[in-house]
Amino acid sequence: MRVMPYAAIGAHYAIHLPAPDDFAFWRERARGLVQCDIPPDRVSWIEPGGIGDLFASEGRETSLARSDKRLPVPPADAPPVRASQHFLTLARRAALHSDPARFRLLYQTLWRLQSNPRLMEDKADAQVRRIEELAKSVRRDAHKMHAFVRFREVTEEDGTPHFVAWFEPDHHIVRAEAAFFMRRFANMRWSILTPRGSVHWDGETMREGPPARIEDAPGGDPVEDLWRSYYASIFNPARLKVSAMLSEMPKKYWKNLPEAALIPQLIAGAQAREAAMVKAGAREERVRPASLAEVTQGIAACRDCLIADCGTRAVAGEGPERAALMIVGEQPGDQEDLAGRPFVGPAGQVLDDHLARAGILRSAAYVTNAVKHFKFTWKGKLRLHQSPTAKEIDTCRWWLEAERAAVRPRIVLALGASAARGILGRTVSVNQVRGRPIPLDDGAELWVTVHPSYLLRLDGAARDEQTARFAADLALVRERQAAD
Ligand code: URA
Numbered sequence: 001m002r003v004m005p006y007a008a009i010g011a012h013y014a015i016h017l018p019a020p021d022d023f024a025f026w027r028e029r030a031r032g033l034v035q036c037d038i039p040p041d042r043v044s045w046i047e048p049g050g051i052g053d054l055f056a057s058e059g060r061e062t063s064l065a066r067s068d069k070r071l072p073v074p075p076a077d078a079p080p081v082r083a084s085q086h087f088l089t090l091a092r093r094a095a096l097h098s099d100p101a102r103f104r105l106l107y108q109t110l111w112r113l114q115s116n117p118r119l120m121e122d123k124a125d126a127q128v129r130r131i132e133e134l135a136k137s138v139r140r141d142a143h144k145m146h147a148f149v150r151f152r153e154v155t156e157e158d159g160t161p162h163f164v165a166w167f168e169p170d171h172h173i174v175r176a177e178a179a180f181f182m183r184r185f186a187n188m189r190w191s192i193l194t195p196r197g198s199v200h201w202d203g204e205t206m207r208e209g210p211p212a213r214i215e216d217a218p219g220g221d222p223v224e225d226l227w228r229s230y231y232a233s234i235f236n237p238a239r240l241k242v243s244a245m246l247s248e249m250p251k252k253y254w255k256n257l258p259e260a261a262l263i264p265q266l267i268a269g270a271q272a273r274e275a276a277m278v279k280a281g282a283r284e285e286r287v288r289p290a291s292l293a294e295v296t297q298g299i300a301a302c303r304d305c306l307i308a309d310c311g312t313r314a315v316a317g318e319g320p321e322r323a324a325l326m327i328v329g330e331q332p333g334d335q336e337d338l339a340g341r342p343f344v345g346p347a348g349q350v351l352d353d354h355l356a357r358a359g360i361l362r363s364a365a366y367v368t369n370a371v372k373h374f375k376f377t378w379k380g381k382l383r384l385h386q387s388p389t390a391k392e393i394d395t396c397r398w399w400l401e402a403e404r405a406a407v408r409p410r411i412v413l414a415l416g417a418s419a420a421r422g423i424l425g426r427t428v429s430v431n432q433v434r435g436r437p438i439p440l441d442d443g444a445e446l447w448v449t450v451h452p453s454y455l456l457r458l459d460g461a462a463r464d465e466q467t468a469r470f471a472a473d474l475a476l477v478r479e480r481q482a483a484d
Contacts, residue, residue, distance in 0.1 A: 019047075019175075020172045020196075027091075032071055033071065034081045035075070038071075081110070082114050083113060085379070092380070093378075094135045097138050097172075098171045105131060109131060141170045145169055146177070161188075165191070166212075174198070175208065178192070182206060183338065195212065289406070305396065310375055315340055315341065315373075315374070317368025322408060324364070327343075327366070329343060329451065330370055331369050331385075333346075334376070348452075350453070354471060366407045371388045375388055375392070390421065410484055412447070413449070414448045419448075424438070430448055435476060450473075
């Protein structure tokens with residue numbers, strides 16, 4: 001018989017969470033408690049080793065076995081528990097915070113949501129505000145982990161390389177963020193050691209390990225030189241704001257960052273470099289890459305805007321080095337970010353179908369995006385697309401121009417307003433400019449149409465009408481190709 005992890009003390013229920021980040025466990029128990037009508041002041045939420053974990057020094061199994069009282073079973077006719085998607089999204093993240101009161105707060109809020117389903121919209125409510133603060137701080141911690149984990153290489157006894165990093169998160173984010181590193185470093189064997197637990201990836205499976213100490217992690221090694229030269233090459237003095245930098249990269253992380261040793265000298269030289277850049281025009285200081293391969297490498301390393309750390313990787317264009325047609329989208333989506341290739345998801349499918357119908361050979365075209373990183377927001381486990389800002393498009397424009405200079409297409413097809421802005425450097429209305437060529441400085445011509453994902457968002461007659469217009473725009477491009 002399975003012993004349930006509840007200990008009823010009089011009318012009070014103590015619930016032992018199996019792990020400090022086990023949101024699924026909290027959610028299931030919280031649901032049952034609400035259905036049994038047990039108010040928040042009769043419940044304690046106890047995480048391993050936390051206050052109230054009387055059995056902390058004993059094995060968890062033993063402590064569970066000692067719990068002799070169970071939660072009452074919810075009545076069969078108990079009403080369903082109300083919890084909006086918005087609450088669940090925030091709660092899932094807030095549950096990773098290190099505040100010991102978080103699970104109580106979440107249960108109090110869930111309890112109140114039953115009589116006030118719109119509670120989460122009340123921005124003045126202290127509990128709602130606190131949950132938002134917790135979630136924000138967890139998001140920030142995750143962002144820091146993405147940005148500041150640095151691997152050192154060690155050689156295993158069998159001669160294989162193993163990359164090990166030490167990181168000190170503020171919150172219980174290690175398990176939740178392991179997937180990010182798994183995607184980014186899928187082919188490496190790596191471990192991330194932290195005082196809150198460790199994760200190990202062997203190229204195929206993820207394993208969790210106990211908390212580690214800094215002494216367990218290796219010291220510096222040649223990988224650091226690589227990071228240092230990479231960091232020096234991407235350091236942009238025009239963006240230097242010492243206070244902002246310290247808040248983005250708190251000194252706490254410096255000791256683990258090989259490039260941090262460069263910071264004082266980079267700051268010292270920054271003003272002179274900035275003046276030189278202003279004089280020369282900031283971007284001109286960078287030498288335009290000589291080949292498409294160099295452009296692609298540069299895109300992979302670029303950190304010029306804030307969304308550079310958003311997705312898994314930068315997605316450069318693909319296609320022949322010299323292509324008569326360049327097709328430009330907005331930015332990679334979820335699937336493009338994972339695959340590292342443009343237009344391979346649902347919008348790519350629509351595009352491919354239309355290109356085939358118009359008689360345009362995708363494999364002969366160079367296909368790319370105005371912005372090279374996937375910008376998104378989390379909704380539960382989903383990554384929802386967010387449109388890039390004009391500033392982000394303009395920042396990435398340097399790379400689009402570098403791609404265009406290398407490929408030298410005679411015709412550029414821009415899919416949507418962001419793509420058109422990426423090419424022209426200004427905003428145009430797609431409806432006003434579609435169906436006719438716009439001459440570009442280098443003698444090429446630009447054709448603008450809607451983005452294929454726009455068609456996916458329409459239904460019925462509107463979809464049919466816009467699909468026909470999209471097909472007509474592509475037919476014009478095909479005609480121009482044939483005439484060339
Ligand atoms: N949408 C785009 O704009 N580009 C892609 O690569 C995929 C979807």
